[in-house]
């Protein structure tokens with residue numbers, strides 16, 4: 001990319017800067033780091049096409065470097081205030097726009113940043129992350145591979161595996177002849193599908209009734225299609241389009257819609273929810289648990305989970321919380337976990353995502 005084209009591209013950002021220091025930082029980032037990134041990717045691709053492993057390393061290093069520089073820039077200009085927030089948002093938007101010259105060749109990066117379903121983390125994106133398969137050709141295959149192998153995406157695969165383990169353990173230890181499961185924010189129900197694909201359901205002789213809820217009807221269609229083959233007289237599936245906001249606002253109504261549950265899980269969703277909705281949602285789920293039932297929620301620990309690449313390349317925006325924030329949120333909202341519920345924490349293999357598990361004690365009173 002020519003320097004003059006980049007200069008035109010960053011003019012819109014300059015209008016949002018507040019002083020010459022900010023202008024200098026922004027210009028430096030785009031004219032040096034971003035131009036260097038685009039040119040560098042094109043050059044190494046040309047030069048090392050015949051050495052794919054080395055080329056992949058070169059591309060990974062360049063991707064990591066440019067987002068590191070972006071993060072550095074963000075920290076330097078980070079000051080509280082709407083104007084600075086808008087400036088940072090615009091810098092990131094422009095960054096994604098100008099690097100399209102190379103990222104457009106990667107189907108996975110393209111899907112991740114364009115978000116065709118209108119929100120980040122849709123079921124197709126998750127399928128790509130779980131499948132861990134390169135979908136593009138040419139330069140795009142290396143960018144696909146980069147995104148699939150960043151720490152934050154690797155941990156999403158570990159998150160699925162951990163939940164399947166929790167599900168298997170719960171089902172196998174229960175003495176009940178019938179288990180009611182509820183996945184809220186199920187996406188393509190990959191967790192449940194993995195449980196069935198691995199044949200773990202055969203270890204349980206009772207009946208499994210699995211309800212899947214998501215705001216996205218295409219995700220539900222997808223889940224329905226792939227789960228259909230496991231349906232039999234001992235395994236039932238239900239699907240419902242609903243949003244967590246709505247559920248949290250009409251707790252009593254949805255308590256009777258869903259009925260009592262033994263295992264409720266909510267994976268990869270809480271990180272998007274503002275605290276007021278999240279807390280109401282937790283209260284709802286705790287309230288519909290049967291005695292002995294578990295409510296399992298995954299959280300990214302933003303002190304550890306590396307959000308920089310997803311943020312800069314894909315515009316995946318989350319509510320940043322760490323373990324302490326979550327525990328404070330429960331305590332500050334008087335969720336009396338000690339008396340009626342047992343609280344347990346489990347980490348995924350990479351320790352950047354944890355599960356908060358609330359088990360309803362057998363002699364507990366109803367919360368709702």
Ligand SMILES: C[S@@+](CC[C@H](N)C(=O)[O-])C[C@H]1O[C@@H](n2cnc3c(N)ncnc32)[C@H](O)[C@@H]1O
Pocket residue numbers: 120121122123126184185186187188189190191213214215216219242243244245266267268269272
């Ligand atoms: C990151 S995906 C996770 C999917 C699945 N739980 C998994 O772990 O593979 C998030 C899913 O939650 C759904 N979702 C996000 N916000 C939601 C909300 N407020 N109410 C219901 N579903 C929601 C999205 O439609 C998407 O399918």
